[in-house]
Every structure is written in structure tokens, then in C-alpha cells.
Amino acid sequence: EAGVAQSPRYKIIEKRQSVAFWCNPISGHATLYWYQQILGQGPKLLIQFQNNGVVDDSQLPKDRFSAERLKGVDSTLKIQPAKLEDSAVYLCASSFVNPQAGTDTQYFGPGTRLTVL
Amino acid sequence: GDSVTQMEGPVTLSEEAFLTINCTYTATGYPSLFWYVQYPGEGLQLLLKATKADDKGSNKGFEATYRKETTSFHLEKGSVQVSDSAVYFCALPNQAGTALIFGKGTTLSVSS
Numbered sequence: 001e002a003g004v005a006q007s008p009r010y011k012i013i014e015k016r017q018s019v020a021f022w023c024n025p026i027s028g029h030a031t032l033y034w035y036q037q038i039l040g041q042g043p044k045l046l047i048q049f050q051n052n053g054v055v056d057d058s059q060l061p062k063d064r065f066s067a068e069r070l071k072g073v074d075s076t077l078k079i080q081p082a083k084l085e086d087s088a089v090y091l092c093a094s095s096f097v098n099p100q101a102g103t104d105t106q107y108f109g110p111g112t113r114l115t116v117l
Numbered sequence: 118g119d120s121v122t123q124m125e126g127p128v129t130l131s132e133e134a135f136l137t138i139n140c141t142y143t144a145t146g147y148p149s150l151f152w153y154v155q156y157p158g159e160g161l162q163l164l165l166k167a168t169k170a171d172d173k174g175s176n177k178g179f180e181a182t183y184r185k186e187t188t189s190f191h192l193e194k195g196s197v198q199v200s201d202s203a204v205y206f207c208a209l210p211n212q213a214g215t216a217l218i219f220g221k222g223t224t225l226s227v228s229s
Contacts, residue, residue, distance in 0.1 A: 004160070042221050043217075043219050056213065056216060091160060106217060110159055
């Protein structure tokens with residue numbers, strides 16, 4: 001079974017530029033997550049989709065970050081304009097069933113490492 | 118709010134040494150608890166989990182027991198290998214029971 005795919009793996013941009021990341025979840029997984037992992041910290045949820053609807057985007061900086069999952073399969077996360085503090089690894093994860101209270105396994109992609117200069 | 122606290126790293130061990138990585142949590146109720154591992158250049162992988170108090174999760178020689186009395190979920194392995202070198206994350210679900218809350222991670226380096 002193919003895992004969660006992400007691209008690009010690395011991206012370097014200058015502040016105030018825009019950038020987009022792509023994620024393709026495991027086939028059949030209804031739930032998709034985007035996490036931000038700053039160096040030395042654990043991943044933090046940015047947004048969660050159930051099919052093509054948003055379940056939780058409370059931690060997404062909506063003035064500069066946006067995400068979509070139009071057909072309920074792959075997803076794009078965009079940052080515009082980027083700031084220095086956005087330098088991090090952006091992880092995509094997916095899970096099969098509707099999230100239960102801590103029992104659902106999330107499968108993570110390799111991540112996109114973003115450097116903002 | 119709910120949170121996870123892990124011991125500071127890095128942890129440096131020789132091959133075949135005993136490993137303990139401490140994890141304590143703060144949560145409402147008794148959520149499931151997880152350990153994820155991140156090998157160099159790869160995404161996070163679920164290592165083990167426990168869904169209720171006194172459960173023991175185990176995988177690849179690693180074990181962790183869900184202790185509600187001490188709100189802990191310490192990761193242990195009796196004999197580490199060089200291939201265990203990675204970053205280990207303790208995690209629990211957020212209050213909505215959807216996404217995960219992770220600790221800061223503990224880097225393990227094993228030398229031969």
C-alpha cells in the first residue's frame with residue numbers, strides 16, 4: 001500500500017513570497033491533517049479535513065495560510081506571504097475512519113522542509 | 118489544556134544498553150496514548166499505543182505502560198540497536214478527540 005505522498009520535499013523562499021505544498025493521502029483515507037513542526041518541537045495541527053470539509057482550523061493563521069481539499073482526496077497548503085517564523089517542516093497525515101477519541105491511527109508523509117530567508 | 122511533557126534529549130547510549138524515555142501527560146479523562154518515531158529523513162511512524170489505563174503497548178522490542186496513577190507513559194527497550202537512532206514523540210488526542218498533541222520529542226543516538 002502506498003503511503004502518504006508530499007511534494008516538494010524541500011523549499012527555500014524569501015520572506016513575503018508565496019509557497020504551496022501538496023499532499024496525497026493513503027487511498028480511502030477520509031481524514032487529512034496538516035501539521036507544522038518547528039525545529040526542536042513536536043508537530044502542531046494546522047488544519048484537519050474530513051473528506052472535503054474542514055473539521056478544525058482553529059490553529060491555522062488564516063491571514064496568511066490557506067488550505068483546500070476540493071475533491072476530498074489530495075490537498076494543498078499555501079502560505080502567502082511567508083514570514084521568517086514559517087520556517088518549519090510541514091507534515092501531512094491521513095487516517096481511515098472518522099476520528100474516534102484517540103483510537104485512530106494517523107499515517108504521516110515525509111514532510112516538506114520550508115526555509116524562509 | 119491537555120499536554121504532553123517528554124524528557125529532554127539527546128539521549129546517547131551504547132548498543133545493547135537499556136532505554137527509558139519519560140513521558141507524562143495532562144488530560145481530562147483517560148485518553149489513548151501514543152509513541153511515534155521519526156527516523157532521519159522520514160515521516161512519523163506509529164511505534165505503539167495504549168487505549169486504556171494499565172494497558173501495555175509493545176512493538177519492535179519497545180514497551181510502554183499506561184499508568185493513570187502517575188499520568189505517565191514511559192517508553193522502554195531492554196537492548197537498543199544502532200538502527201533505533203531516531204526522534205521519539207509521545208502524543209495524545211486533543212480534547213475533541215481528533216488530532217494529536219505531541220511532546221517536543223526526544224532524540225536517541227545509539228553507537229556501536
